[in-house]
Amino acid sequence: MEQNVFLNINDKPNVVVVIPCYKVSLQIMEVINNIGKECDRIIVVDDACPEKSGALVERECIDERVTVIYNESNLGVGGAVLEGYRLALDFNADIVVKIDGDGQMEPSLIPKFIEPISQRQADYTKGNRFYYIPDLSNMPLIRLFGNAVLSFITKLSSGYWNIFDPTNGYTAIQASLIPHLSPEKVSNDYFFESDMLFRLNLLQAKVVDIPMTAKYSNESSSLKVRKVIPLFIYKNIKNFVKRIFYNYFLRDFSAASTELIAGFALAAFGFIFGAGEWYLHVKAGELASTGTVMVAVLPLVIGFQLLIAFLNFDLT
Incomplete structure (x- = not known):
């Protein structure tokens, strides 16, 4: 400038x-x-x-x-x-x-x-x-x-x-x-x-x-x-x-860009999958298996961590 x-x-x-x-x-x-x-x-x-x-x-x-x-x-x-x-x-x-x-x-x-x-x-x-x-x-x-x-x-x-x-x-x-x-x-x-x-x-x-x-x-x-x-x-x-x-x-594509994409995708998948499985298991009166819970929670946690990393990059 x-x-x-x-x-x-x-x-x-x-x-x-x-x-x-x-x-x-x-x-x-x-x-x-x-x-x-x-x-x-x-x-x-x-x-x-x-x-x-x-x-x-x-x-x-x-x-x-x-x-x-x-x-x-x-x-x-x-x-x-x-x-x-x-x-x-x-x-x-x-x-x-x-x-x-x-x-x-x-x-x-x-x-x-x-x-x-x-x-x-x-x-x-x-x-x-x-x-x-x-x-x-x-x-x-x-x-x-x-x-x-x-x-x-x-x-x-x-x-x-x-x-x-x-x-x-x-x-x-x-x-x-x-x-x-x-x-x-x-x-x-x-x-x-x-x-x-x-x-x-x-x-x-x-x-x-x-x-x-x-x-x-x-x-x-x-x-x-x-x-x-x-x-x-x-x-x-x-x-x-x-x-x-x-x-x-548009102007740049950095590590922060990949953090945003991956973080949003993983968090969205974890939330949608988890919400869907929760609804199905509640409707059926069953407890979800440990594996099902992990498939929902792990992407959600990693996704939020990546989004926080992106936010930290944006802040600095």
Whole structure:
């Protein structure tokens, strides 16, 4: 994959901030005003906002760094961010930071997000609201539970086992990676952040968590948890299958590939054979012979051992 485009590690990167806007007219100006001098440009993306957030910014903002663009229709958070990414590339960005316009993400943390990338220690940084334990008491219970479940599922689908809080939208990316992400394939909805991790893994990009504290307002969210969680699970399973196929069969075929094939085959055989024999013997009122039990148990045990070996390989 490409390295950073900075001339040397001490160069100041060209930092562009992308702010997707949808129903954030009450908070957007405060967010913009709190963005520090380390950022060279600010792109406000009005995602067909019914509150006309973009027009508000153009009317009231005097910061010369700010550019407002408008989506003709609502593209979702992912679609809005990708539009901002495209313009950031036109501005010759080195690092692109994405921050929400609802005031729940502190702009003062931006230097912490760009430093690992500018120092070539990461290609992508993202926030982690679970790092500081005392702060978890302030997190809404539904967010706490949902993020815990989705974090584990996203670890499976993305291959980034060392990160947490995958739905966190506070991110920074090395701009040279953006064209290689196949932006037209990236999910436009609330799955955007998780899908980005999957695609970054395919590029073998280094991802680093940045500890942060989020603020939660009393504003109602447009995120419908009951509707979104099944969609997240489905899309994560889909990405998991694609990641395994791409990394272990299409791009490479290693010992881990054989462990996965043999482990799955043996475990499946042991389970199906054992379940079938158990049913037949229970129905007949008979005890299964030692040999029959071993034929079921041995492949099952060996299969699980091979799958654990594969998982260990994937973890490392």
